[in-house]
Amino acid sequence: MQSINVGLLGLGTVGGGLARLLIEQHDLLGVRLGAELKLARAVDLDPGLSQGLDLPPGVFSTDAAAMLDDPAIDIVVELIGGLEPARQFVLRAINNGKHVATANKALLANHGAEIFAAARQKGVGVAFEASVAGGIPLIKTLREGLSANRVTRVLGILNGTCNYILSRMTSEGADFAGVLKAAQELGYAEADPTFDVEGIDTAHKLAIVAALVSGRHPRLADIPTQGISRLTPLDIQLAREFGYRIKLLALCRQQNGLFQARVHPALVPQGHLMASVEGPFNAVYITGDWVDEVMLYGRGAGRRPTASAVAADLMDLSRDILCGCGGRVPALGVATDGGQPLELAPLEMVSCQYYFRFTAQDQPGVLAAISRILGEHRISIEAVIQKGRQDQGPVPIVMLTHEAQEADVQKALAIIDALPVIAEPTMLIRKA
Amino acid sequence: MQSINVGLLGLGTVGGGLARLLIEQHDLLGVRLGAELKLARAVDLDPGLSQGLDLPPGVFSTDAAAMLDDPAIDIVVELIGGLEPARQFVLRAINNGKHVATANKALLANHGAEIFAAARQKGVGVAFEASVAGGIPLIKTLREGLSANRVTRVLGILNGTCNYILSRMTSEGADFAGVLKAAQELGYAEADPTFDVEGIDTAHKLAIVAALVSGRHPRLADIPTQGISRLTPLDIQLAREFGYRIKLLALCRQQNGLFQARVHPALVPQGHLMASVEGPFNAVYITGDWVDEVMLYGRGAGRRPTASAVAADLMDLSRDILCGCGGRVPALGVATDGGQPLELAPLEMVSCQYYFRFTAQDQPGVLAAISRILGEHRISIEAVIQKGRQDQGPVPIVMLTHEAQEADVQKALAIIDALPVIAEPTMLIRKA
Numbered sequence: 001m002q003s004i005n006v007g008l009l010g011l012g013t014v015g016g017g018l019a020r021l022l023i024e025q026h027d028l029l030g031v032r033l034g035a036e037l038k039l040a041r042a043v044d045l046d047p048g049l050s051q052g053l054d055l056p057p058g059v060f061s062t063d064a065a066a067m068l069d070d071p072a073i074d075i076v077v078e079l080i081g082g083l084e085p086a087r088q089f090v091l092r093a094i095n096n097g098k099h100v101a102t103a104n105k106a107l108l109a110n111h112g113a114e115i116f117a118a119a120r121q122k123g124v125g126v127a128f129e130a131s132v133a134g135g136i137p138l139i140k141t142l143r144e145g146l147s148a149n150r151v152t153r154v155l156g157i158l159n160g161t162c163n164y165i166l167s168r169m170t171s172e173g174a175d176f177a178g179v180l181k182a183a184q185e186l187g188y189a190e191a192d193p194t195f196d197v198e199g200i201d202t203a204h205k206l207a208i209v210a211a212l213v214s215g216r217h218p219r220l221a222d223i224p225t226q227g228i229s230r231l232t233p234l235d236i237q238l239a240r241e242f243g244y245r246i247k248l249l250a251l252c253r254q255q256n257g258l259f260q261a262r263v264h265p266a267l268v269p270q271g272h273l274m275a276s277v278e279g280p281f282n283a284v285y286i287t288g289d290w291v292d293e294v295m296l297y298g299r300g301a302g303r304r305p306t307a308s309a310v311a312a313d314l315m316d317l318s319r320d321i322l323c324g325c326g327g328r329v330p331a332l333g334v335a336t337d338g339g340q341p342l343e344l345a346p347l348e349m350v351s352c353q354y355y356f357r358f359t360a361q362d363q364p365g366v367l368a369a370i371s372r373i374l375g376e377h378r379i380s381i382e383a384v385i386q387k388g389r390q391d392q393g394p395v396p397i398v399m400l401t402h403e404a405q406e407a408d409v410q411k412a413l414a415i416i417d418a419l420p421v422i423a424e425p426t427m428l429i430r431k432a
Numbered sequence: 433m434q435s436i437n438v439g440l441l442g443l444g445t446v447g448g449g450l451a452r453l454l455i456e457q458h459d460l461l462g463v464r465l466g467a468e469l470k471l472a473r474a475v476d477l478d479p480g481l482s483q484g485l486d487l488p489p490g491v492f493s494t495d496a497a498a499m500l501d502d503p504a505i506d507i508v509v510e511l512i513g514g515l516e517p518a519r520q521f522v523l524r525a526i527n528n529g530k531h532v533a534t535a536n537k538a539l540l541a542n543h544g545a546e547i548f549a550a551a552r553q554k555g556v557g558v559a560f561e562a563s564v565a566g567g568i569p570l571i572k573t574l575r576e577g578l579s580a581n582r583v584t585r586v587l588g589i590l591n592g593t594c595n596y597i598l599s600r601m602t603s604e605g606a607d608f609a610g611v612l613k614a615a616q617e618l619g620y621a622e623a624d625p626t627f628d629v630e631g632i633d634t635a636h637k638l639a640i641v642a643a644l645v646s647g648r649h650p651r652l653a654d655i656p657t658q659g660i661s662r663l664t665p666l667d668i669q670l671a672r673e674f675g676y677r678i679k680l681l682a683l684c685r686q687q688n689g690l691f692q693a694r695v696h697p698a699l700v701p702q703g704h705l706m707a708s709v710e711g712p713f714n715a716v717y718i719t720g721d722w723v724d725e726v727m728l729y730g731r732g733a734g735r736r737p738t739a740s741a742v743a744a745d746l747m748d749l750s751r752d753i754l755c756g757c758g759g760r761v762p763a764l765g766v767a768t769d770g771g772q773p774l775e776l777a778p779l780e781m782v783s784c785q786y787y788f789r790f791t792a793q794d795q796p797g798v799l800a801a802i803s804r805i806l807g808e809h810r811i812s813i814e815a816v817i818q819k820g821r822q823d824q825g826p827v828p829i830v831m832l833t834h835e836a837q838e839a840d841v842q843k844a845l846a847i848i849d850a851l852p853v854i855a856e857p858t859m860l861i862r863k864a
Contacts, residue, residue, distance in 0.1 A: 021580060021722055025580055025581075025582075025722070028580075028582060029579075029580060031647075031766060031767065031768060032579060032647075032765055032766050032767060033767060034762075034767025034768060035767075129577075135722075135723035135724065135726060136726060137572075137573050137576075137577025137578070137726075140569075140572065140573075140576060140577050141569050141572075141573070141577075144569075144572060144744065144747070144748060145561075145569025145572050145573075145744055146569070146740065146744065147461075147464060147743070147744050147747040147748075148453060148457055148460075148461060148739075148740050148743030148744050148746075148747060149457075149740055150457075150460060215463075215464075273705065273708060273729065276705060276708055288740065290453055290457075290567075290736045290737065290739060290740035290743070291567035291730065291731070291736070291737050291740040291741075292567065292730070292731050292734075292736065292737055293729075293730055293731065294567060294568060294569075294728070294729065294730035295727070295728070295729040295730065296726070296727070296728055296729075297705065297725075297726065297727040297728075297729070298723065298724070298725055298726035298727065299723070299724050299725065299726075302724075304722045304723070304724065305722065305723050305724055307580075307722060308578065308580050308581055308720065308722035308723040309723075311579070311580030311722070312576060312577055312578065312579050312580050314580075315576070315579040315580060316576065316579075319760055319761060320760075323755070323756075323757030323760050324755075324756075324757065325755030325756065325757050325760075328751055328752075328755050328757075328760075329751060330466075333464055334463060334464050335463065335464060335465060335466025335467075336463060336466060
């Protein structure tokens with residue numbers, strides 16, 4: 001039986017999981033593939049991480065370079081994360097004619113164009129199913145399953161930490177800081193949660209999704225990104241009174257030649273399936289011009305689901321190798337890549353409904369002043385909730401608008417937030 | 433630019449849609465593929481069906497045999513449905529060395545083993561994404577996206593007609609016959625609805641799903657199949673009082689070496705995502721040993737979504753052709769097909785919770801008699817609802833059991849239904 005030799009870089013959570021998968025599912029994968037998918041090398045700087053994995057003798061090594069240059073290795077799996085040395089390692093593997101699988105969203109969001117170009121030139125495949133939405137076969141669906149569609153919209157819940165925090169804030173009425181702390185204790189959030197809660201991780205994933213949808217790479221810095229750390233239990237409660245749930249969404253939309261991509265908390269109608277995605281789960285709601293609507297749902301992180309996605313990549317790459325057609329499906333699903341970056345429409349061109357939470361001194365005439373400024377900027381109000389008078393201090397005034405232009409909204413809020421009666425910057429949440 | 437020539441058989445709803453897709457998306461598909469995907473022949477016995485499709489001159493024909501034998505045709509798409517002549521046409525195409533795409537679930541459920549064996553022998557691909565769940569990329573997900581998993585359970589809502597009827601029965605409290613009539617008027621149900629409402633269509637699709645999950649073909653006749661025509665608004669209302677929604681499910685489960693596959697109405701907990709799948713939508717909830725849970729959702733039928741799925745198959749087959757590796761992924765995802773049929777566990781071995789609706793004369797002692805018989809068959813009761821006394825005639829007694837064995841349940845119900853006080857055969861609904 002022919003053998004496909006896998007060299008694994010990184011034995012952390014996902015890498016260790018993949019090593020176990022390749023050992024435990026060895027026979028199943030062999031029957032499906034008609035060849036052996038063999039864990040030939042597993043490399044990590046920390047030998048301690050190889051403990052407990054039951055690696056066959058001789059498989060573990062601390063020498064990445066030797067593995068990357070070993071002609072016996074067919075596929076390199078990069079699971080060390082971060083930009084460097086991951087980038088160097090991946091490029092070295094490609095230049096050595098090896099196929100690559102990676103779960104590294106930061107790497108692809110920043111250096112995807114360079115890596116995919118190198119792979120195209122060498123005729124090897126770069127697979128990255130695990131880089132977005134963990135175990136959910138999203139990359140395959142966008143690139144192959146919906147290959148006959150122009151995808152016009154994608155809504156993604158792509159960060160399990162944020163979704164877990166928002167779910168608990170919603171079910172318990174708890175505040176952000178308290179739930180974050182609980183999530184950290186449960187291992188659902190990192191010690192430094194910035195990357196997750198400020199939407200950066202989601203933006204990396206959206207950059208990859210946008211590239212698949214458009215066939216071109218956006219500049220990561222062009223993606224407007226807002227996290228969930230400023231959301232309060234009051235926002236969640238009032239959004240619910242308006243009929244919505246708040247989710248951190250990755251959103252891209254292709255319309256009239258404009259391409260939007262943005263990350264921010266968003267109002268999702270309570271009856272929409274995306275509103276029912278709870279806890280650490282991920283989901284992606286896709287609209288295509290022929291397929292209409294498709295949703296994928298599952299675990300977006302974790303050792304076993306992510307290993308499942310990487311292993312599916314290994315099966316695909318192996319099938320390509322076995323029939324001598326490396327790089328059979330181009331990384332972005334487009335045979336001819338022009339190399340031009342994807343131009344994103346500026347946020348100011350967005351048009352949607354808005355939720356505003358103004359924090360104002362409890363004085364007569366405030367609502368009139370705010371309403372007048374909004375009206376002057378062509379922003380009309382669908383609903384207002386003014387919560388009961390506080391004993392002292394500022395009070396929240398919450399509004400849901402009809403569809404309005406982001407440029408108008410930004411101008412109006414700048415004026416409103418400069419009013420002496422306004423105590424805090426206004427909270428803004430866009431409707432999905 | 434290289435050209436892949438498609439010969440299309442059948443210009444009905446889906447076939448006409450595919451013809452339009454190949455014309456409208458011609459340039460997009462070409463850019464993605466790096467080759468032209470060309471509708472070279474479109475065949476139907478009824479020339480009227482070619483009207484309005486704007487087929488290029490010379491493409492339409494009524495001669496299937498000439499197309500099937502034309503060496504210029506690379507891929508044959510079979511969209512005529514039914515068993516014959518679809519089977520002959522597909523086998524003829526394969527024997528002529530052509531790749532095949534089909535949406536024909538009845539054909540594959542009945543003759544899949546023969547067709548896939550012929551394709552394997554000729555080294556061509558047979559693609560069938562559109563045969564189950566319309567636009568949802570379910571086949572690709574089961575076979576490729578989850579290729580590193582042993583799939584332990586699949587729950588499918590695979591028939592849009594049934595789901596539409598059940599959704600309306602639920603939201604309106606209407607009875608089956610009335611909603612069916614409305615569905616027929618709206619085009620959501622056929623004039624003869626038997627195939628859909630009795631679960632036969634769902635069983636065909638489940639046969640394909642079970643084959644993908646196990647790598648072997650079940651015998652269609654082995655799949656226990658029960659439809660929705662006996663469900664009453666009362667069942668739906670009482671199930672709701674117990675905390676459940678009723679859905680027609682295709683269910684397969686792999687456990688302890690036993691493989692179950694069955695189609696019947698089932699109780700789905702109200703908080704489960706599958707309970708929120710409404711109207712004509714389909715959804716599939718998959719459990720794998722590494723990925724944990726994945727759900728796919730979308731339109732399970734209709735001209736455009738189904739054409740989207742067939743066209744994705746054409747893209748896959750074209751990529752295989754372009755790199756000279758026909759049949760790159762085996763039909764069932766398994767390189768070595770033993771040819772042995774899949775043995776299904778008999779329904780009697782199922783163990784689950786049950787909903788019973790007894791229809792009994794309104795006499796003292798009936799509940800005691802039923803309870804005693806159930807107890808003697810190791811069936812314990814979780815909840816009972818006895819609705820208020822009717823003016824006259826029999827009354828419903830509804831129970832939810834703890835987990836019980838189907839064999840015990842069948843024996844107990846046979847005894848209960850023979851009691852003089854029981855007026856109608858007992859309605860049984862299994863929990864998902």
